[in-house]
Amino acid sequence: MTEGVLLKGYGGFYYVYAEDRVWDCSLRGRFRIKDQDFLPGDRVKILPKEDNKATIEGVEPRRNALTRPAIANVDLALLVFALTSPKPDLNLLDRLLIQVTVAEIEPIIVFTKLDKFNETTSTIIGFEEHTITDVYRKIGYTVFEVSNETGQGIDEVKLQLADKVSVLAGPSGSGKSSLFNALSPGKELKVGEISTKSKRGRHTTRHVELMVCAGGLVADTPGFSSLFLPNIKRAELTDFFPEFNERRQQCRFNSCLHDKEPDCAIKAALESGEISASRYEHYRIFLQEVIEAERRY
Ligand SMILES: Nc1nc2c(ncn2[C@@H]2O[C@H](COP(=O)(O)OP(=O)(O)OP(=O)(O)O)[C@@H](O)[C@H]2O)c(=O)[nH]1
Ligand SMILES: [Mg+2]
Ligand SMILES: [Zn+2]
Incomplete structure (x- = not known):
């Protein structure tokens, strides 16, 4: 018996990476598990048969495990957003940061x-931050800026991936498949070029699939634009905003939710420009969602 990682599975066919190769697997007769009960990233035991065939x-x-994208046993999540177009949805980025942190997955923002990015035309975000990269670096997140076209910044991302299971997550068109291609030359995934002749639409990614890439396994995934928050309590929300968490001791009230309370250190930091307006706005939106979810149970 050999241990491996499920790369993808559908329609009764499973592809498992073990001993530096990919095995075509089927489920053992008595091992009755439906397709949807497996996720890419699942650790499986396989019994090799002839050639590259095996049974799980x-x-x-x-x-x-994450639900969006659907994948298990992830070490590293690369949250992929375009600097230019589609305009980066920072509400979605802040949700993803919470989702992966709850799942104990290390996030990296790419x-x-x-x-295509030109700083003079970009919006000035806060007093101290000029770009969204500044905002997230200042909080303490690892942030890379890359071009999948010129290759700029790609080697730095590549260094993060060895011996890990990583997932690319983010909105459609942000460049996840292009990033995979830039990280793994020779393996060309289809990217969202619109064919001007046929106008038959874009090559948007439809399945989650792990692939061997830069010394590790990396999953390209379909883009998405909305995400529910995981099940957390209102008092816990600050835990997922590191720049709030380090200041909360200075709020007048121990139970401060940094909303309407007086003498709130978070709101003071917002006013002085130390906390970014978009991060605070998303905190308030998430707080309302968490409170509504609490009421429903
Ligand atoms: N100029 C430039 N274009 C890029 C870059 N990365 C991606 N693109 C283009 O952006 C478009 C979308 O890229 P994809 O890689 O298909 O985006 P995706 O995130 O995989 O999209 P979905 O599969 O729909 O989720 C394509 O036309 C790419 O050529 C980049 O760094 N620079
Ligand atoms: Mg894609
Ligand atoms: Zn407060």
């Missing part, structure tokens, strides 16, 4: 399309 004999409990 068992599956290990998951260390973590801003793409650096070749």
